[in-house]
Each structure stands twice: as structure tokens, then as C-alpha cells.
Amino acid sequence: MNSTVPMIDTGTSSQQLSNTATTAIELENVTKRFRTPNGQSYTALRTLSMSVAPGEFCAVVGPTGCGKSTTLGLISGLDRPSEGVVRVMGKPVQGIDPAIGYVFQSDAVFPWKNVLGNVAAGPLFRGQSKKKAMQQAREWIARVGLAGFEDRYPHQLSGGMRKRVALAQTFINEPQILLMDEPFSALDVQTRTLMEDELLNLWSSLKASVVFVTHDLEEAISLADRVFVLTAGPATVKGVYTIDLPRPRNVAEIRFEPRFVQLYQEIWEDLRSEVMISYERTKQRGGQ
Amino acid sequence: MQRIGNVINEPMTTPTDRGERLDTSAMRNQRILINVLRVLLLVIIIGGWELATRVGIIDPFFWGQPSGIWAQIVTWVAKGTALGPLWEQIGVTLEEAIIGFIIGVILGVIFGVVLGRNRFLADVLGPYIKAGNSIPRVVLGSIFVIGLGLGIQSKVALAVVLVFFIVFFNAFQGVREADRSLLANARILGANQLRVTTQVILPSALTWIIASLHTSFSFALVGAVVGEFLGSTEGLGLLIQNAQNTFNANGVFAAMAILAAVALLSELLITRLENSLIRWRPNTVSDVTF
Numbered sequence: 001m002n003s004t005v006p007m008i009d010t011g012t013s014s015q016q017l018s019n020t021a022t023t024a025i026e027l028e029n030v031t032k033r034f035r036t037p038n039g040q041s042y043t044a045l046r047t048l049s050m051s052v053a054p055g056e057f058c059a060v061v062g063p064t065g066c067g068k069s070t071t072l073g074l075i076s077g078l079d080r081p082s083e084g085v086v087r088v089m090g091k092p093v094q095g096i097d098p099a100i101g102y103v104f105q106s107d108a109v110f111p112w113k114n115v116l117g118n119v120a121a122g123p124l125f126r127g128q129s130k131k132k133a134m135q136q137a138r139e140w141i142a143r144v145g146l147a148g149f150e151d152r153y154p155h156q157l158s159g160g161m162r163k164r165v166a167l168a169q170t171f172i173n174e175p176q177i178l179l180m181d182e183p184f185s186a187l188d189v190q191t192r193t194l195m196e197d198e199l200l201n202l203w204s205s206l207k208a209s210v211v212f213v214t215h216d217l218e219e220a221i222s223l224a225d226r227v228f229v230l231t232a233g234p235a236t237v238k239g240v241y242t243i244d245l246p247r248p249r250n251v252a253e254i255r256f257e258p259r260f261v262q263l264y265q266e267i268w269e270d271l272r273s274e275v276m277i278s279y280e281r282t283k284q285r286g287g288q
Numbered sequence: 289m290q291r292i293g294n295v296i297n298e299p300m301t302t303p304t305d306r307g308e309r310l311d312t313s314a315m316r317n318q319r320i321l322i323n324v325l326r327v328l329l330l331v332i333i334i335g336g337w338e339l340a341t342r343v344g345i346i347d348p349f350f351w352g353q354p355s356g357i358w359a360q361i362v363t364w365v366a367k368g369t370a371l372g373p374l375w376e377q378i379g380v381t382l383e384e385a386i387i388g389f390i391i392g393v394i395l396g397v398i399f400g401v402v403l404g405r406n407r408f409l410a411d412v413l414g415p416y417i418k419a420g421n422s423i424p425r426v427v428l429g430s431i432f433v434i435g436l437g438l439g440i441q442s443k444v445a446l447a448v449v450l451v452f453f454i455v456f457f458n459a460f461q462g463v464r465e466a467d468r469s470l471l472a473n474a475r476i477l478g479a480n481q482l483r484v485t486t487q488v489i490l491p492s493a494l495t496w497i498i499a500s501l502h503t504s505f506s507f508a509l510v511g512a513v514v515g516e517f518l519g520s521t522e523g524l525g526l527l528i529q530n531a532q533n534t535f536n537a538n539g540v541f542a543a544m545a546i547l548a549a550v551a552l553l554s555e556l557l558i559t560r561l562e563n564s565l566i567r568w569r570p571n572t573v574s575d576v577t578f
Binding site for chain 1: 467469470472473474475476477478479480483487488491492494566567568569
């Protein structure tokens, strides 16, 4: 099935890396504390530092509930760090930067707008004329393979199609920073592989810097240039791994390559202990 | 533009799937049975009532009689009521209810959305709204009759007060229940506060608001009729009171039947409005009311 998916030669991302000196995203000793409903303080991130180069695809893996999504909230400007600095394009984050796109874990398409309305929402919110927004939206709908579905409402679409709408809705704004929070975790395995391939294709034409949060190590390695492993909460960076697999990649087949398996083993060694810590904690909490 | 991916493999539903139901003969029989039983139940109740009054188990002077109620309605339609033509009485009560309903809904939605969006204001006004809601508001009718007189205003005011709280609490809840990731998504996509309110908050609260309209219109009718009980020169409420004062049980029931018909008709209109306003909602949830 994947042989039918057209591939675009992107030029390797390492080349993009060497061309630019500045970082696209930078978190410097960031700590984030939340107040729990019973008045206590909960630390999600502790002195976490990471940086993403322009055009780089970074994946963040870590045990469930360790604070992966929190990092995205901080980068997007939806949330503020308790300590430390978050910079996007060299500037400290203040409010929501229009250069940012965010694909959410849950279905965040507007159920009362049809496909066209959903995809056109971004340009319209940003003051684009209606005619131009609609034209752009139609182009993006065609690009994610949903031509002919413009006037369907989200509840009339399958989970995979709703994700395509979400991707078009985000990509139409041509974000330079793309944040993705386990976007494909609710999809079945086949649909998921297809969507991962689509994402790589869209990304390669957009040249955005990506932070892709996932708990799935296989997904992280097959998509990313670099993988950040986070510790069990409070999260901090435990290790960073460069994925030197060549691009363009075929997500369905890349996992059989020896280098992939080797990288997987290496990173899993690091991740496993954190997963075990997180698991023990959940068990204890459940036992109480 | 290139097309990426393979759409055909994904399952999908078409809009035409929504209206169609599997109509097997077993289901059809079931529906016929239900309708037959419904009619039968009505015949038994009305017929039993009529029969009981004829054989003298129930005294028609105190409890009315179906044939007498029907005769009363026919008389009202043909010759008019003691207060004037029947249509005028219905018209007056409807006018009061509709005006009160519209004002109450508008105020309820505005207050609900504003307080739902502004936690500070909600915290300040919260206790007063709770206190206002706990008052049996029908008693305000007396104040309105004293203050606003026997005309239409006092009934409209009572209907407004009754409608307002129902719509307000629903709108407030609807705003508070708005999906957090939808809000975040709208902000990331570039929506300002006003756009977030009109394009995310209002549509998601609309399901709640519209659900409250069903209940609140019958409350608007209650407000109008009770207002007329308390003091008025025309309307269905006065008609009922006149019938009560002359020990005309059939008259009370006749006016009640007319009110029920009006309420059912308005319910139908609100359901229409609901369907046209929230077309995006999946058709799976059926109404709880009959």
C-alpha cells in the first residue's frame, strides 16, 4: 500500500542543520509546577533543557504522564514556565506566536464546522479574506486527500479522516514551528502508518521545526532526526539520540532495517528504567 | 497539488446514512402495536371518565365530563367566551408568553456567556444568583401586578423571570463545559477573544441552550397564565379563573386542553429550530421527552 504513496526528495535535514546557526526552539532550565485541586504543588518538569534546530524533526519520548505534553504547552505559549526561559526563534515566548502550529492528541476539529470551514478557520481567524481563505482551504483539503468531502461534518468522517482535517487545518497556516502531541495515538496501526508517511511528506515541503511527542519509541525513531528521552516525572532530559537513518523514509518498512533495530535497542535501554519507575508509581498509587 | 495517501481504504459514513433506519417488518409491527396501544389508552381513559360520570361514580359538577368539556370548547369557538372571542384570549396569553420567552432567553444567554467566561464576575455574583434561583419566583407575580398593573407587562415580567434562570444556568454550564482542546486549538489557529467566544464558546454552549428552550417555553406559558390568575382583564388564565369562580369544571378543563395544544405546537416549533440550528450534531442521540 505504501508504494502508492508519492515520495518527495527533501534534501537531508543534516544539511539544513549546518546552514543555520540559531535554534528554532530552546528550553533553558525550565521548571513547571502545577497546583493540584487539593492545594498541593505538583512538579511536571524540572530543570529541563532542550533545543531544536530550524527544520529539524525532534521526537520526545518518555513514560506515560511524565510531562511530555507540558513541554508543548510551554513552547506554544498556552502555558508559562514556573522557572527558566522558553525561546522560539531566539525570542522569549510571550503569548501565542503565529508561527506555531499545534496538532492535538484529542480530536480538536470544530464539530460544528464542516471540513471546509475547519480548514479555512486559521486563515479566517488571521484576517484573510473569505474568498482567499476558501481557495487555500480547498487546495489543502485536496492535498491531504479529502477532495470531495468539503461539506461533511467531522462526525461523518472516520478517525483517520478527521486527523487529515486536523493536519490540513494546521498546515494551512504554514507554521515554522510544528508541535504535535501524540497526534496518531488514537488511530489503528495501518491508518497510523499511512498518516506518519503523510506527515513526513507534508513536513518536507514545509521545512518546519517539529516537536513530536509520543510514547511510542518506534514512531519516534521512524519519524525523527533526534529523539529526546525524558525521565519519569518530574521530567528532565535523560538522553538525546541522533537518528542517522536516511531520508526520504518509508515508515512501514524502515523498522526492519538493522540500523533501526540497533537504535531501538540502544534507546530502549535508556527508556526502560524510566518506564519501570513510572509503572511502579502507578501501581503504588493504585494500591493505596 | 498532489494527492497523498489512500482515502478509499478508510471507512466512512455518508450524510444519507443519517436519516435512514433499518425498517424490518418486525420493527414496523412493533410501531403499529405501539400506536394502537396509545389510542386504546386514550379511549379507555376518556371513555372511562365519561362512563363513570354517566353511571354516577364521578360527579360531573365537580370533576367535569369529557362530552361537557368538548361542548364547552365548541361553544367558545362558535360563540366566543364571556371575555370576548376565544382567539383573542389565546392570542393575548401567547403574546405574553412569547415576549417573555424571547426577553428571558436573550438575557439568560447574555448573562450565562458573560459569567461563564468571566470567573471573577461569576464569583462576585454567584451567591445572589443562587439566592434568586431559590426564591419561589411565582410569588414575584404579585409584585409585578402591583408595580406594572393589570396589563400585559406584569405577565411578561413574570415569564421573563421564570425563563431567565433556566436559560442562564444552561448557558453558563454550556460555556464552562466547552472543550479545552478546542479552545486551545482556536487560540493557536489565531482566534482573538471575541472570535473564541463567537466561534467556539457559543456553538458548544448552543446544545445546552437549545435543550433548555423546551422547558423554558412551558415556563413562559406558566408565567403568563399565573400572571393572569393574579390580576388581568383578558387571557386564558382569566378564562380559567372565571370558570373556577362559577364552578364550571368543564370550563377549567377546556381551557387546560387549549393550553396543552398551544404548548405542544410550540414544542414542535422549537424542535424544528433545534434541528436547523445544530445540523452538525450526530443524529444518534434521541430526545428524552416523548
